[in-house]
Amino acid sequence: MLDTDLKEQLKAYLERVTRPIEIKANLDDSEASQEMRSLLQDLALLSDQIHVQETHEADERTPSFTLGTPGQDIHLRFAGIPLGHEFTSLVLALLQVGGHPSKLAQDVIEQVKGLDGDYVFETYFSLSCQNCPDVVQALNLMAVLNPRIRHVAIDGALFQDEVEQRQVMSVPKVFLNGEDFASGRMGVEEILARIDTSAGARDAEKIRAKAPYDVLVVGGGPAGAAAAIYAARKGIRTGVAAERFGGQVLDTMGIENFISVKETEGPKLAAALEEHVRQYDVDIINLQRAEKLIPAGADGLVEVQLANGASLKSKTVVLSTGARWRQMNVPGEDEYRNKGVAYCPHCDGPLFKGKRVAVIGGGNSGVEAAIDLAGIVAHVTLIEFDAKLRADEVLQRKLRSLPNVKIIVSAQTTEVSGDGQKVTGLVYKDRVSGESHTIELEGIFVQIGLLPNSEWLKGTVALSPRGEIEVDAHGRTSVPGVFAAGDVTTVPYKQIVIAMGEGSKAALSAFDHLIRTSAPEAERKAA
Template identity: 80%
Template sequence: MLDANLKTQLQAYLERLTRPVHLIASLDDSAGSKEMLELLQDIEGLSPQVSLEVRRDDAERKPSFAITSPGQDINLRFAGLPMGHEFTSLVLALLQVGGHPSKAAADVIEQVKSLEGEFRFETYFSLSCQNCPDVVQALNLMAVLNPNIRHVAIDGALFQEEVEQRQVMSVPTIYLNGEVFAAGRMGLEEIVAKLDTGAEEREAGKIAKKAPFDVLVVGGGPAGAAAAIYAARKGIRTGVAAERFGGQVLDTMAIENFISVQHTEGPKLAAALEQHVREYEVDVMNLQRAQALVPAGADGLVEVKLANGASLKSKTVILSTGARWRQMNVPGEDQYRNKGVAYCPHCDGPLFKGKRVAVIGGGNSGVEAAIDLAGIVAHVTLFEFDSKLRADEVLQRKLRSLPNVTIITSAQTTEVLGDGQKVTGLVYKDRAGGDSHRVELEGIFVQIGLLPNTEWLKGTVELSPRGEIVVDDRGQTSVPGVFAAGDCTTVPYKQIVIAMGEGAKASLAAFDHLIRTSAPATAPAEEIGA
């Protein structure tokens, strides 16, 4: 199952185990069980600390396996082969069950340990989903830390009947005690905050006590990370308030145009960005959504109001709130989101194996999505609003060569249809003839571009007709002391490398503004880098 290279790497990791790890496999006579047994036998042979037990008559999902340790009350299980994106989840689970400490923040670990009640989590994932490992790894760690927490990670493609019965149509989907808890990417802090109802109020109290910053960055994507690093290197008091550190990069599958890095994946780059930022004295405030911007008053401080009721003040602010997937804004889209309407073909595509799906959008993203989905689903219909596709010619040629793809141009989607539980089709209007048509299908993947996250700034800073923050060649906005960078601005070409450059430029401009207007703010030593 594991090649020689993976075995060598895994063996090196398993040397870090400080207590025994016991694998309990629940198997039947299926091909999946045979593959799982081979994988677990490979792992057992790599460390004397690992033992394997096979059970065929228990009531657990088959094939599945638990990872536990003698004398420890740990309830952690994989139902499926954790390969692909989930191989890291397997390695971390082995290490953490085996006593190797987590790198999670100490206060978050204590929060998990203090949770009271019974929590039985089930996570549906797909091996091609780059969003799923964050959820699986977070819940696995929680199961290691707190005996009241149980977690099983379920490969939706392997347990198709279960997925159909529960009508799981997007991954990751999390169940808690038999009810849907959440869908989509969530990190450890987000999950804990949702379980610990007093966490938000406590965090708001901490934030309200923070001294003013010299530079406050709003947003934690590539632009925000670059801005924070450039500011911190100047030795000035720097803070980052981010709804989720990494931003849209977290939802990017493959990155092959980041200069000097031939290939990486979004979550890996996002983790590297956060790690780099935290090497400096930057106060990183994650899970914080900005709600309002108040220009500087008599005190010379710009105020950023947060959704939790707290406020942050700073001599300068850099807005780097990025963008999100644009929606069709048609009847039925909101109702059937995660019930057939999806935005990530890599994540959710495997759940539509053998079904009929649509892709909305004929640019590079839409055509790439249709090509990928064509290898999984029964049929793909691509709808493009324009009279022709806008994707690169090489992608169009590939798409047109596929036998199970239909391309419809001059098509305006007008409605998503469903039976109350899931998508059953869509209605589109022929823009050339004006006629309406109904297409029966089970899934709709929306790939029609990006929308800047700037609604909260309307009436405060100048925005373009598309909602982008208007900036000059130094990243300055219409509000003195407020700068902006990245995909939320009018700077053309929304690319990671461009966002990073713009973040650095905005940070340097903010520093220049500080020099020309005032001396850096001071704060108690314990506040800096809190």
């Protein structure tokens, strides 16, 4: 099951295990069970601490297996074969069940242990989903830390009947105690914020007590990370307030144009960015959404008000809130989001195996999505507003070579239709003839570009007609002491490497601003 190199790497990791790991596998004679049996046998050969026992429990998903250790009440199960993106989840679960400590902050660990209540989590994932491991790993760790938390991670492609029954059309999808809990990427802190109702008030109180910064970075993507590092290296007080550290990079599958790194994946790069920032004395305040910017007053401090009611103050601010997927803004889109309307083909594509889907958008993202989906689904219809596709020619040639793809240009999507539970089709208007047409399908993947996260700045900072923050060559905005970088700005070409450069430049400009504005003050005091 596992190749030689992977076995050697895993064996080295398993040397960190300090207590026995008991694996109980619920198997039958199916091909999937045979694959799981082979995987578990490989694991048992790699460490004397791992012991595998087969069971045949009719009331449990098959194939599946639990991880436990003697003397500990742990309820952690994998329903499916955790390879692909979920192999790391398996490795971490083995280490944590085996006694190796987590890197989670101690106060968060204590918060998990102190949860009062019984929680049964079920997470549906796909092996090609780069967002799913964060959720699976977070809930696995919580199950290891607190015996009143149970978690089962379920491969949706392997348990299609459940997916159909529970109307799972996007992953990661989490159920809590049998009820819909959440969709999308989450970490331990985000899950805690949802179930620990007093956590928000405690966080707000901590934030209010923070002293002003020299540089406050709002946003934790590549631009924000670069800005934080460059500011911290100057030895000045630096803070980062981010809704989710990593930003759009977390939703990016393959990255092959980041100079000096031949190939990587978004979540790996995001983790590396955060690790690099944490090497410096940077105050990272995660899971915080900025809602209002107040320019500096008599105290010389810019204020950023947060959604939880708290606010942060700083001598300078770097805005790097990035962008998000643009929506079609047609009837039915909001109603059927995660019920057939999706934005991540890598994550949700496997859930539409054998079905008919549409991709909206003929740029590189849309054509790449259509190519990927064509290998999974029964049929793909690509719909482009313009009279021709805008993707690179090499991608267009590949797309046109696929037998189960239809391309429709000069088409404007006007409605998403459904039966109240899921998508059943879409309506588009032929922009040449004006006629409306209906396509019957089960999924719609929207790939029509990005929208800057700048709504909260309207009326405070000058924005372009597209909503981007207007900046000069130094990253300065229209507000003194406020700088901006990355995809939220008017800088062309929304690329990771460009965002990093712009973030670094904005931090250097902020430092220069601090020097120039503090010098006259120092001179006045000396006089």
